[in-house]
Structure formats: structure tokens, C-alpha cells
Amino acid sequence: xxxxxxxxxxxxxxxxxxxxxxxxxxxxxxxxxxxxxxxxxxxxxxxxxxxxxxxxxxxxxxxxxxxxxxxxxxxxxxxxxxxxxxxxxxxxxxxxxxxxxxxxxxxxxxxxxxxxxxxxxxxxxxxxxxxxxxxxxxxxxxxxxxxxxxxxxxxxxxxxxxxxxxxxxxxxxxxxxxxxxxxxxxxxxxxxxxxxxxxxxxxxxxxxxxxxxxxxxxxxxxxxxxxxxxxxxxxxxxxxxxxxxxxxxxxxxxxxxxxxxxxxxxxxxxxxxxxxxxxxxxxxxxxxxxxxxxxxxxxxxxxx
Numbered sequence: 001x002x003x004x005x006x007x008x009x010x011x012x013x014x015x016x017x018x019x020x021x022x023x024x025x026x027x028x029x030x031x032x033x034x035x036x037x038x039x040x041x042x043x044x045x046x047x048x049x050x051x052x053x054x055x056x057x058x059x060x061x062x063x064x065x066x067x068x069x070x071x072x073x074x075x076x077x078x079x080x081x082x083x084x085x086x087x088x089x090x091x092x093x094x095x096x097x098x099x100x101x102x103x104x105x106x107x108x109x110x111x112x113x114x115x116x117x118x119x120x121x122x123x124x125x126x127x128x129x130x131x132x133x134x135x136x137x138x139x140x141x142x143x144x145x146x147x148x149x150x151x152x153x154x155x156x157x158x159x160x161x162x163x164x165x166x167x168x169x170x171x172x173x174x175x176x177x178x179x180x181x182x183x184x185x186x187x188x189x190x191x192x193x194x195x196x197x198x199x200x201x202x203x204x205x206x207x208x209x210x211x212x213x214x215x216x217x218x219x220x221x222x223x224x225x226x227x228x229x230x231x232x233x234x235x236x237x238x239x240x241x242x243x244x245x246x247x248x249x250x251x252x253x254x255x256x257x258x259x260x261x262x263x264x265x266x267x268x269x270x271x272x273x274x275x276x277x278x279x280x281x282x283x284x285x286x287x288x289x290x291x292x293x294x295x296x297x298x299x300x301x302x303x304x
Contacts, residue, residue, distance in 0.1 A: 013091030014039040017081035018099035019047040020215025022055040025099045033067045040091050042068045045081040078181035079173035098158035101207040110205035111161045118200045122162045124155035125205035152201040154189045159207045170195045172297030176289045179230025180220040183238035224264045227274050232282025240290040
């Protein structure tokens with residue numbers, strides 16, 4: 001009689017980049033560690049200059065208990081932190097999530113099962129933002145709160161997973177997406193697609209995104225109320241680097257007008273010149289970044 005052993009479950013590492021978060025980070029890590037089945041490891045890439053004393057102690061306790069691996073990064077960068085986590089991860093699948101999310105109980109199983117059904121794909125999970133409710137949205141009406149499994153064209157950085165090896169092979173995350181890192185997901189989605197990787201949306205792999213008001217991308221200010229170019233630069237860099245460059249360049253040149261055609265600016269016109277300054281500065285910054293070319297992960301640096 002042949003003894004048929006059950007197929008081995010793929011190993012999975014959760015990578016949690018964090019910046020400027022304290023209590024909510026600890027709550028997220030405890031929640032991830034208590035899932036059933038749990039992830040094989042939780043890699044925390046910490047970019048916070050100084051935590052509160054309580055948070056510092058709790059992170060040390062979590063590390064000592066083996067519930068997390070705690071990596072420190074002193075130069076804040078969204079794609080840089082994700083590349084650090086990718087290099088450090090030991091799982092066959094790497095699941096990236098934010099430091100202010102509440103996952104469903106079978107979050108890990110849902111991601112692993114999705115990869116078993118669609119090997120070689122990026123799995124984009126469901127994301128419920130504050131004030132949203134799940135809905136059966138498909139095709140042109142698709143949003144990440146949808147309840148319908150389907151092919152997607154992009155993912156949200158707070159909840160997606162893919163093969164560690166495949167992500168390394170396509171170059172990881174482009175670290176030219178500075179500041180708030182706007183559009184890094186779209187750029188990686190396009191690059192992965194050119195390498196033959198599809199994106200499968202799996203609503204069972206769901207998180208509630210809390211959108212904490214402090215830290216994370218909010219550390220770069222509100223894009224409607226800041227003179228800093230940290231939000232605009234990513235959009236311009238993406239447009240300058242994207243294929244079909246002539247059309248994208250026209251889109252980039254039209255963006256400043258779109259940026260001030262909002263209800264916020266209509267009601268508060270004194271913000272219009274501030275936003276235009278941020279847009280021009282972002283465009284000039286993006287020109288310099290685009291001239292340098294992408295900063296991708298060297299596949300050899302990702303090996304253990």
C-alpha cells in the first residue's frame with residue numbers, strides 16, 4: 001500500500017514595514033502572531049527614529065519570544081523597507097501588509113490557498129478602508145472592497161503576496177519612488193505583468209485598513225494641504241518612466257491642473273498656489289530621478 005503524504009504547505013513570511021507608529025503597530029503584530037495558522041515568520045522593518053518607551057519594550061519582548069524578527073532601517077523609504085524585508089524573509093511566499101491593519105482569522109490560509117490555485121501570480125487581498133463596506137464589484141466597477149474573485153491589474157501595498165523568488169527575479173521594488181512612494185504598486189504591477197506574472201484578487205484574504213492618522217504615508221503630510229512634493233513626485237516619476245511615454249508625458253503635463261480641480265481647492269482657493277508649487281517641485285524632482293534610471297534589487301543580493 002502506498003502511503004500518500006499530504007502535500008507540504010508552502011512557507012510564508014509576513015513583512016511589515018513601519019514608520020512613526022507605536023500602539024497600533026503592536027496591536028497589528030499581536031493580531032498577525034495570533035492567526036491560525038500563523039505565518040512562519042513576521043519580519044518587521046522599522047524605520048521609526050524613536051519609539052515610546054512602552055513600544056520599544058514591547059517590540060523587544062516580541063523579538064525575544066520569537067514572534068517577530070525586528071530589523072532597523074534609519075533612512076525612511078517605502079520601497080527600500082520592502083526590499084529589506086524581501087531580502088531578509090525566509091518563506092517561499094512573502095506577504096506584505098501595513099502596520100495598521102486588522103486581518104481576518106484565516107488570513108494566512110487564504111493567501112497560501114490562493115497561491116496553490118494560481119502559482120506564479122501576485123495575490124491581491126481585499127482591503128476595507130474606513131467607511132467602506134464590501135460589495136460585489138467586478139470589471140470596470142472593481143474596487144479592492146469587492147467580494148468577487150477576479151483578475152486584477154494592480155494591488156494595494158497594504159495586502160498582497162507573491163513568490164519571494166519571483167519578486168527577486170523581477171527586481172523587487174523600485175527605490176526611486178521616494179517620499180510617500182505614490183504609484184510604486186502600479187509600476188511593479190506593470191513590470192511583473194511584462195514578466196508573465198498575473199494578479200489574482202482574492203477577497204477571502206481580507207484586511208480592515210485603519211488608516212492611522214499619524215505615521216506611515218501620513219508622515220509626508222496631506223497631499224491637498226502641503227507644499228512638500230513628497231506625494232506628487234511618485235506620480236511624475238511613474239509617468240516619465242512608463243511605456244507609451246509620449247502619452248504619459250502629456251498626462252504628466254496635465255496633472256497640475258487636475259491637482260487643483262478638487263472640491264477642497266474650490267472651497268479653499270488659497271491652497272491652489274501652494275499645491276502648484278508642490279506639483280512643479282515634484283515634477284523637477286521626478287525628472288532627476290528618471291534620468292538616473294530605476295533602482296531595483298539585484299537578484300544576487302536577495303539570496304540567502
